[in-house]
Amino acid sequence: MALLASREPLFQIGFQYPLMILPPAFVGAILALERLRGVWRTRLLTVAVLAAMVVCFRYGMIFPRHNFMGGFRQVDFEYSEMERERYRELLEMIDRVPPTASVTASEILVPHLAGRERIETIRYAANRPGRFYDYFLVLRDLPVDRFELLPEIAGLQTYELVHRGKYCDLLRRRYPPPD
Numbered sequence: 001m002a003l004l005a006s007r008e009p010l011f012q013i014g015f016q017y018p019l020m021i022l023p024p025a026f027v028g029a030i031l032a033l034e035r036l037r038g039v040w041r042t043r044l045l046t047v048a049v050l051a052a053m054v055v056c057f058r059y060g061m062i063f064p065r066h067n068f069m070g071g072f073r074q075v076d077f078e079y080s081e082m083e084r085e086r087y088r089e090l091l092e093m094i095d096r097v098p099p100t101a102s103v104t105a106s107e108i109l110v111p112h113l114a115g116r117e118r119i120e121t122i123r124y125a126a127n128r129p130g131r132f133y134d135y136f137l138v139l140r141d142l143p144v145d146r147f148e149l150l151p152e153i154a155g156l157q158t159y160e161l162v163h164r165g166k167y168c169d170l171l172r173r174r175y176p177p178p179d
Contacts (some may be wrong), residue, residue: 001017001020002017002018002020002021002034003021005017006023008042009071009072012069013059013069014069014070014071014072015071019136029048032044033045057177061075063074063075065077079140084167085167086166086167086168089165089166089167089168090109090112090167090168091167093137093163093165093168093170094112094113094137096162096163096170097113097134097135097137098134099116099172100117101116101133101134102116102117102118102119102129102130102133102134102135103116103118103119103120103133103134103135103137104119104120104121104122104125104130104131104136104137105119105120105121105122105136105137105138106121106122106137106138106139106150106168107121107122107123109138109139109168110136110141111114118130119133120133122138124134126142132158132173133173134172134173135162135170135171135172135173136159136170136171137168137170137171138168138169138171139167139168140166140167140168140169141167158173158174158175159171159172159173159174160172160174
């Protein structure tokens with residue numbers, strides 16, 4: 001799949017999909033090395049170690065770190081005081097949501113709520129059940145076009161604002177969803 005894919009996330013190293021190649025490649029490399037003897041085995045192991053070092057340098061998270069990707073974003077390993085404050089606010093918002101409640105959230109917030117039975121990203125909620133979930137947790141810097149996908153939320157017609165933070169908002173459904 002990763003070798004023949006045309007969509008970038010399926011073959012870019014920052015996503016989980018291309019990593020499916022690693023286990024069979026690792027086993028294949030061990031089996032191939034078993035068949036080689038003497039100087040060829042040593043040379044191939046040297047090439048493999050050098051290739052691993054180049055890949056780690058180019059894409060690794062240990063050093064120099066500037067190319068390490070997580071999904072579509074470059075991972076920054078430094079946290080500013082503002083980012084710490086934003087994270088504290090997010091944890092407070094999550095504590096306000098009952099554990100059994102269904103949640104629709106901004107895409108980068110979903111992993112923080114992933115233990116829930118029903119969760120969906122705002123990106124895909126427009127024509128799916130997440131459109132009527134119990135809570136919406138959204139980043140304040142969410143692009144306006146995402147709200148246009150969900151006019152009920154944008155107009156707060158079926159949802160009420162539970163808490164407005166500096167960085168994110170929490171909305172709760174006012175009444176049961178329509179059939």
